[in-house]
Amino acid sequence: MATESKEEVMEAKASARHVRVSPQKARRVVDLIRGKAATDAVTVLTFAPxxxxxxxxxxxxxAIANARVKADRESVAFDERNLVITAAFVDEGPTMKRFRPRAQGRAGRINKRTSHITVVVAQPENTKGAR
Structure with missing residues (x-):
């Protein structure tokens, strides 16, 4: 019975911090994959322009690899085709401020934005006993 409770919370998380892409652009991509099956999401991201x-x-x-390691550690059956993206979000990281010369001796500020990307994958309860 203790292994069943571990299976119910089979969830893995991965994050990347200080990624040099603006949060607005990263959120457009993350919105494409939120709620999808993990293997389908990898395919979508492979061909996304x-x-x-x-x-x-x-x-x-x-995150998929973290789920595999967590399942091995807990001696739980693992099939990555059952994983679903339960949460995916992008937070704003620190902004690097740079300056460019502009007309008449002025300086214009350039903001180089960074992102913190987080993805959480989990096995839904209804597919655990199916396969």
Whole structure:
């Protein structure tokens, strides 16, 4: 019975901090995969034209690998086809401020924004006994 309670909370998380992509652009990509099956989401990110899809894909693959390691540690049956993205979000990281010369001796500020990308994958309860 103790192993059944561990299966119910089979959840893995991965995050990447200080990724050099603006949060607004990363959120567009994360919105594509939220709630999907993990394997389908990897396929979507592979063929997505946005440049932010590469770091999001790396974080998702890391979360899948974390789930595999957690399942091995707890001696639980693992099938990555059952994983679903339960949470995926992008937070704003620190902004690097740079200056460019502008007309008449002025300086214009350039904001180079960074993101913290977090993905959580879990096995839904209804598919555990199905396969």
């Amino acid at each position: 946005q440049s932010a899809s590469d770091p999001v894909k790396k974080v998702l693959e890391s």
